[in-house]
Amino acid sequence: MPLLLISDPDVVGILYLVAIVCFIVALRFLSSPKNARRGNWVGGVGMLVAVGTTLALDGIGNWGLIIAGGVIGGVIGLIGARTVKMTAMPQMVALFNGVGGGAAALIAFSEFHVAGGDVSGDEIVSIVLSSLIGAISFAGSMVAFAKLQELVSGRPIVFRGQNVFDGAILLGAIGLGIALVAGVQSQAALVALIVLALLFGVMFVLPIGGADMPVVISLLNAFTGLAASATGFVLDSTVLIVAGMLVGASGTLLTLKMAVAMNRSVTNVLFGAFGQVKTGPAGVREDDGRTARATTPDDVAVQLSFARKVVVVPGYGMAVAQAQHDVRQLAELLEERGVDVAYAIHPVAGRMPGHMNVLLAEANVPYDQLKEMDEINPEFPQTDVALVIGANDVTNPAARSDQSSPIYGMPILDVDKAASVIVMKRSMNPGFAGIDNELYLEPQTTMLFGDAKDSVVKLIGAVKAQ
Structure with missing residues (x-):
């Protein structure tokens, strides 16, 4: 049991507000290389307040699993922070994006499973969005990691009819989501939606070349933020809703800004298979x-x-x-x-x-x-x-x-x-x-x-x- 239980909703609201303010100030600091380190510290303090407040809420249980998960995650994070070289930061950022999206999808599925599919209309919309966007973010981020780590080719990987195939997958996932919102209380339908979303996430990033990864990582970061925000509605967590929206908004703005820096539209970056131009043999030109x-x-x-x-x-x-x-x-x-x-x-x-x-x-x-x-x-x-x-x-x-x-x-x-x-x-x-x-x-x-x-x-x- 926690040493301190918080049952007063006003106290919880104030602590969550402190966390939200820390997140906003952190984003402001992160806009400048000079203050970026300070921004990380402020953001870390905000997250500590948010997590600490949540764990201290009256009714929180399963402490064995919570402690085990915290220890495992903390050890992995510490090892990663100490051993990953700065030149490998893009890969690590991609993994962070993926973990956030995957967590959102898992939480949504867990809530649906625990409720036996019997959830309210507002909650099922949040579950569907969290599952769909979170799974796409997870799978897409894993492919981005593989490209950056050179586990697969950094060049666009395309095939004939790919856009039609991808569109069919996405429409299938959306169709399942609409069915769930309409009242189909089927866990199998949610599993199928997540599987299709994972497949779409893979196909979504494969045609994008390595040099477009700055835009892709920003966009996937925005996806993760939106998935986290939707999960906040599932869990009725104000701080998660706001934090997710901050990540989603900042990721979207950064995506648009970098597309402008390349004088290309976001759709061209995502669907143009840029980088496939064929050239002759290298040599003295x-x-x-x-x-x-x-x-x-x-x-x-x-x-x-x-x-x-x-x-x-x-x-x-x-x-x-x-x-x-x-x-x-x-x-x-x-x-x-x-x-x-x-x-x-x-x-x-x-x-x-x-x-x-x-x-x-x-x-x-x-x-x-x-x-x-x-x-x-x-x-x-x-x-x-x-x-x-x-x-x-x-x-x-x-x-x-x-x-x-x-x-x-x-x-x-x-x-x-x-x-x-x-x-x-x-x-x-x-x-x-x-x-x-x-x-x-x-x-x-x-x-x-x-x-x-x-x-x-x-x-x-x-x-x-x-």
């Missing part, structure tokens, strides 16, 4: 007499050492190579020589919202050096060297000039306006959009081939030798 030129760490070190302003443009290549700590060390070395260093952050660089911010913050890069796209673009004409580390499509000038390009109209980082551009890549392979980057053929651009981490380490040695 030529276009109208222009050829990509290779350089060496020593040559790049000279440019960096004598520059007044250097802008680092991080991308997924930096994340894969886990080069963020070395990049920070290189920047500090340049700053000791009087070089002004900044970092250009594109909204959809990487594989989750704020991926580059997270990696660079983990490497203790000062927050004031992280510049968003709209802030840094006017500075590129005054930049001596733009150091592009694995960022491809978000730096492609074709987005501004080539109306036939699949990325035409997408806001990009204007690195081509810098006096000199150094691109660090493993090879000349195209990026996720499957198109060549016009930046690599510009006269001020040179290519430093190799693993990003190895190349940065070599640059550090070469700069020190200057």
Whole structure:
């Protein structure tokens, strides 16, 4: 039994209000990299208040199961927090999304099972929505995790008639939901609905490529929030309803914002199978007499050492190579020589919202050096060297000039306006959009081939030798 029982509804309401305020303040802090850590703490305090209040309610039982579940979940969470690398955060976020959605679906099924299918009209609507949305979020998040972890191909996986097949699955699940709301008291129908929702979640994410994962993760996060909110109606929990709506609203707004950052609609991201453009063999490229030129760490070190302003443009290549700590060390070395260093952050660089911010913050890069796209673009004409580390499509000038390009109209980082551009890549392979980057053929651009981490380490040695 808990040490303190709370039976006064006014006290419960006040404690839940405190938790809700903490969640809202946490979201406000999380909007800035500088205050993100504080936001996590505030949100954690709010969740502690919400969970503690719920456990202290009069009538709560099954303490053995509650304690066992808390211990198991706490151990898994602690191990994950301690062992998962920052470069694997997208995968972990996908798992978190999935766990939340799966929990909502399980709770809805449990409530329906305990009631024997005899539930009120309002409650059955909440059970259906929680089961449907939660199962889709769970299955979709697991596929997103598999793509990010490279357990399955990061490219879109499609087949002929896929949209029709997916539509039939979704309509089947919705039909079962309508039947349940209409009064069909069948546990088998709810199980079938959940199974169809799980299948739709898998098929929903398979056609989406790895580079669109920031949008997908945000959307799945919104789904999880909506499922949690629906579960709040099932459990008659105000704090769960509000918390779920906060997650759903913030996830939806972030999804729309990132779609705008790519100049694409959300439907195009979800159903366009973007990234399937076929390209020829990689190699030395030529276009109208222009050829990509290779350089060496020593040559790049000279440019960096004598520059007044250097802008680092991080991308997924930096994340894969886990080069963020070395990049920070290189920047500090340049700053000791009087070089002004900044970092250009594109909204959809990487594989989750704020991926580059997270990696660079983990490497203790000062927050004031992280510049968003709209802030840094006017500075590129005054930049001596733009150091592009694995960022491809978000730096492609074709987005501004080539109306036939699949990325035409997408806001990009204007690195081509810098006096000199150094691109660090493993090879000349195209990026996720499957198109060549016009930046690599510009006269001020040179290519430093190799693993990003190895190349940065070599640059550090070469700069020190200057």
